[in-house]
Amino acid sequence: MAASISSESTQLEAAQNAQKREEEKQETKSEKPSVGGSPSEQKEEVPEQKIEIPQSSEIDNIDADADKDVAKQPDPVIGRRAAILLFVGLAMASFLASLDGTIIATALPRIASDFKAQAQMSWVATSYLLTYNAFQPLYGKFSDIFGRKVMILFASVTFMAGSAGAGGASGMTMLIAFRAIQGLGASGLLSIVLIIISDIFPLEERPKYQSIIWSVFGISSIVGPLLGGVFVQQVTWRWCFLINLPLGVVTIASVVLFLHLPFERQELRVQLARIDYFGTAFIIITVICLLLPITWGGTTYAWSSPVIIALFVVAAILIAILIWIESKATEAVIPPRLFKNKTVSLLFGVNFLTGMGFLGVIFYSPIYFQVVKGAGATASGLHLLPMVLGLVIASIASGLALAKIRDYRVFIWVGTVMMCIGTGLCQLLDADSGMGQQIGFLLIVGLGIGLILQTCMLAAQAAVEKEDMAVVTALCGFFNSIGGGIGIAMCSALFNNHLASGFAKFSPAVLAVIAQYNIAESITAVQDLPPDVKALVVDVYVKTFQFIFLCITPISGCAFLLSLFIRKLRMLDPSEIIMGAA
Structure with a gap:
């Protein structure tokens, strides 16, 4: 195979001047798909592509059109060693975000007992899930607009800030607030990791690395409740959150040192116009209006109380408005x-x-x-x-x-x-x-x-x-x-x-x-x-x-x-x- 490619390359170099016009036509066809064309022309394009792809050395300068074909057969955009070291950090990010969703399960009764707030116990999990759900669909769009590196660093820092605040919480309200910040960061970690894997690994290797990420999710699901129980009994439940800080440094270091993907910025007004602000805001408000009456019903308020009924009515109205907003949005978070x-x-x-x-x-x-x-x-x-x-x-x-x-x-x-x-x-x-x-x-x-x-x-x-x-x-x-x-x-x-x-x-x-x-x-x-x-x-x-x-x-x-x-x-x-x- 290699000998055949080398022989064809030599022939092309020897006839370079004579075939200059033909090569320009073929380059035009590669940039813009032709409609029609003779069978002989189509056959000539195949060996030309086989020769050009292995010889390409300027991968970092891939143009915007080639980026659109990444899902089809991407070329490596960073070195092999750097990709592996980066993947270690990405796997750690996935582990942290997944671990944070399960480690709290066995620690929750002790947390509620320490703060004497059993009635608010569910909100420790609900606040995390709320922000996670609201912002997860947006991170993919944000990474296209502002770049993978910026957004995964933003998600990592946000997640670590939420972890530090939750670990040092002095009351249930403070804990719930910082859990919401954790959810905001975790949604980005889980979303962008898989996007980056698609960028840095070719198609034939991608399933191998994606399976590792799935294994990380499984391991963290098993380790989370057990580790939470160990922290509660042996140290303090606060380490369920503080453990994220040293491990998060690994992710940040690997991203800063090894993540160098090509990125072409657009005009700021164009970038911001692509974000569905109203859709995101109404998703958050609607979910809150659904969760509040379900949480308060029968405990804080009777199910027949005006507060509960009003919240359900507001939620129904907001859902209708959300559907209308998303139907008008250029790039809707939830396309109708x-x-x-x-x-x-x-x-x-x-x-x-x-x-x-x-x-x-x-x-x-x-x-x-x-x-x-x-x-x-x-x-x-x-x-x-x-x-x-x-x-x-x-x-x-x-x-x-x-x-x-x-x-x-x-x-x-x-x-x-x-x-x-x-x-x-x-x-x-x-x-x-x-x-x-x-x-x-x-x-x-x-x-x-x-x-x-x-x-x-x-x-x-x-x-x-x-x-x-x-x-x-x-x-x-x-x-x-x-x-x-x-x-x-x-x-x-x-x-x-x-x-x-x-x-x-x-x-x-x-x-x-x-x-x-x-x-x-x-x-x-x-x-x-x-x-x-x-x-x-x-x-x-x-x-x-x-x-x-x-x-x-x-x-x-x-x-x-x-x-x-x-x-x-x-x-x-x-x-x-x-x-x-x-």
Whole structure:
């Protein structure tokens, strides 16, 4: 092959002057696709391209037209060694952003107890998910406008600033605010990392490095709850956030030293005009107006109170305004045309419902293990391992099996059924449930979710044209995450309402003992109650957890029903797969 290229190069050099006009014609055709042309001319272009690509040495000076063809077959834009060292930093960024979403699960009960703010506990997660969801779709556009390097450094610094503030928080309100800042940074880390990988690695090597990123997500999901439990018991829950600071330095250093991608700036007014400011603002406001009544309903306010009703009405009005704004936007964050595609809308719905169920289980299972089973924070993290391992195993297995079972729907059907069965079985968990039941039920839930998430993303990509794949991939992640935020808020409201109604049935003497141990503010204090009162309280908690799983099960069932209407889709060509929905 190399000898053939060298021979043809020599012939071209010898006849360079004679073929000058012909070469200029071919260069014109390479810049602007020709319409028509004789078969002989088309055949002559093939060896010409084979010779020019290996001989190109000025990769850093790729022009704007060539940048548009990166997804087809990009040339390397930085040195091999620099690319590998940069990838280490990118993998660290992915690890941090993914870890931050799970490490808080086992630490949350202790945080709520320390700040005596159990009613606000869900907002520690919800505030993070809110900013993560609102800004994730924009980071891709911002990186095109302002450059990859600037935006990933902005995301890294923002994430580290949020981590430092959360680690030093003096109250629940301050913690929630800095968690929102963390979410703003994390959304950029997760989005831009995969964009940069597409820039620096050629197509044939890209799946290898993308699979490493997926593995990092899986590892952080397993390590997160366990590490959170270790910090709570051995040091302090504040290290759940402070650990991001030294690790974040690795990402910043690798980006500063090794990320040098070609970038052509536009006029500032043109750049800013491409940002959908109104769409982003209304997404944030709309989501808040949806989350607030779900969180406050039945606890801070009655469901029939004017405040709750007014917030739901405002949310409905804002959704209508948001649809109108996005229909007029030049580059909409959520393009309305995608929702005209029935299959895409169904997949968004499945992702949304899966997120609701998944986050509800992963945030309330540790509380079950700590209150009902008397497990410490570290042990409760270990109890989550079956579900997370099931998720990772199913995600990898579905990717491998898809090459043989060439129908996305099969995996979504099986996954939603398994999730429904798993959450249904979790209703059987009580104070006497053995380790086998705990592991088995959560493993089934994890396997189901693992089959759904990755396959839904690939199916959504297959349902749209190539130019919409990046947008639809980001929206799959958006709907999954926003579903998780609403799921947590919903479960929190249901949990508090059911628990309060259970305690209301106790005699005044029992309530006096409970008040003495401050159970309302500290969940872990349940273990310190007198044995007879503890048995009564634990029984109420058991029934409350069973009620939560009873509510999550039909959500999984609805996801299955939606998936039945998904039409059979074409299989993606490898060059079309965009691994961007984490």
